[in-house]
Amino acid sequence: MIRTEELTKTYALGEVSVEALRGVSVEIEAGELVAVVGASGSGKSTLMHILGCLDRPTNGKYFLSGKDVSELSSDEQARIRNKQIGFVFQSFNLLPRTPAVENVELPLLYNAEQLTRSERRDRALAALDSVGLSERAAHHPSQLSGGQQQRVAIARALMNDPSLLLADEPTGNLDTKTSVDIMTTLHALNEKQGLTIIIITHERVIAEYASRIIELSDGLITEDRPIEATTAPLAGV
């Protein structure tokens, strides 16, 4: 599903150049639920941006579904983000003053298929229903709780049936109970639909939901191990 070869990323900050990634080679199979952990500045966000086709590596190769996507034009990258990747962000990133259902429709607007308005609406309502929010379709983000907002964001990420879901600190702004809800939802998506999910987090307990943990430190992978027990680790908290 995902294969990277010696990914490096160097940012030039004035005179100084910062090496965010210094040769990351990793392979992730379809259907895996992977947690990427590491201290801040370890390069995990940079890795996610490259995996999410929001950024290009300075050097190295990135194969998504067997295709080298590290050299694509920004328009082609946009197309891959639209069709193959879903994003879930720490701060939800919903459009303000916009009903939940219109937020969920957003990826369809940039879909090459050019769906009609009612087709988009139907699919968005179905997606909201699948995250248990069909009754909140008309609510604006400010009228929803944090957990509900994040579920709207998940519904939006799933709109174009992506093969990869990237979640950047999805529970970072949520309380423990809501965090459990969100993680349970993501876990279920992985289990039942076989969706490949990569979660970036610095919370160990969240990482415990994954079947595999990759730890980054100073732009290098320092640990990559599978986890056996995938039963709700937070249940006892």
Next chain:
Amino acid sequence: MLDAHALETALQSLRRYPLRTALALVGMAIGVAAVLVTVAIGTGAQSAIRNQLRAAGLNIIQVKAGNYRTKGDGGGGVLAPHAFLLWLDGWLAPTAHAHPENDPMEKHDHPTAADRLGDSKAGLGGAATLTQADADAIETLPGVANVAPGVHENIRAYAGERRWFTRFHGTDVDLPLIRRAHGIAHGRFFSQRELRRAEQVAVLGSVVRDKLFGEGADPVGETLTLWNQAFRIVGVTESTNWMTPGTVGDKAFDAVYVPFTTIHRLLNVTNLNTITVTTESAGEVSNIAKAISKLLRVRHAIPDTAPEDFTVTTQASEVLAKGLHPNVARVLVGNLPNLDRTTLQELSMTLERAARTMKALLAAIAAVSLVVGGIGITNIMLLSVTERTREIGLRMSVGARARDVGAQFFAEALTLALTGGLLGIVLGVLVSWALESSLGWTMELSLGGIALGFAVAMVIGLLSGVFPARRASALDPIQALRYE
């Protein structure tokens, strides 16, 4: 660049910020309305001036048959009786004026022309030397707007028991176009068909109507008897200017108008007393008057040394003489033959120039307000790009290409400008209408002015959209997503 989705997205976004959208629209609408209204005021003022000059008759040239000036008596002659003044005297003392001897009724209530004037040369002046062919030739001169042949008599008009001595004008259907001050109070002016068939139809001046049928009556359809002939009354003409109503003795409204062809038929003549010519602009009057003299000299085969058998007068000299004692007027006009050229024409040109300058000034002010409106839109869109950076990042993360984001912001600006422009046109029309009806200003809303306002709104929309759109589409998705 713009597709249905970009427009839809733009509309959604504009709805999300109603106050901002409303402010941008108001700015644009006021700008466009200002352009419309000021152009309407300017154009209105210009045509008001032009109409006043026309109403004053400054663009009218009168060609009269005969010439009472004697040979060698140039423009500088102090006591030369100008043909116009003799004609004017005719109006001032109407009983002295005669209708021709070939009256079909052969019933003369006055001495013949020769007896009256006691001058054998009067035959030259009295001779109707102008013809319909002369009128047709004048019509082909450049700068000439209307040409109306005329035959003028004094007459006793009878309606039942009442009678009234008044002026009798045989004229053309174009007269209401020439005499701007003539309005139709009842009925209509006689038609081209009635003129062609020389029918016995008459249009009464308001004074004649008052005298024969009573103040303000509508005599249309009644019968008027002239020269013992029955004429059907088809209309009443009255002054359009309340400041100069028709009065007894004035030649415009104390008068009866009939087709000149009817007089030709009744008198069995083909000649004309006058040809009334209007020019397209008051500024050309002298040149066209000269051209008419030249044309008629050629047509009448008059050698350079001989005096003309016609007189060309401009209304300007008539205006000057108005209200003066005939002798004073005679001296004045006799001494200042070129007066119209030097003063009245310049006056008309100066007024037109002033109106044009005012129009340009107003348009410039309006243009400034439009530019301000446009900058307002640009400002709002730029602010929007900054404020909505995260939104842009998000849109990019779900698959929007740089050009999709650019198109959205461009479409937002264009939508604001065009909607604002349309609102502005509506507002401008309403304001113009309100100013016209409440203050009585002359407003002239032209399609051109509306098109101009809208075109400027378009251009401003395009310009004010391009810059923010470029800025939005140039954003890096990661930077945009992280923007706080």
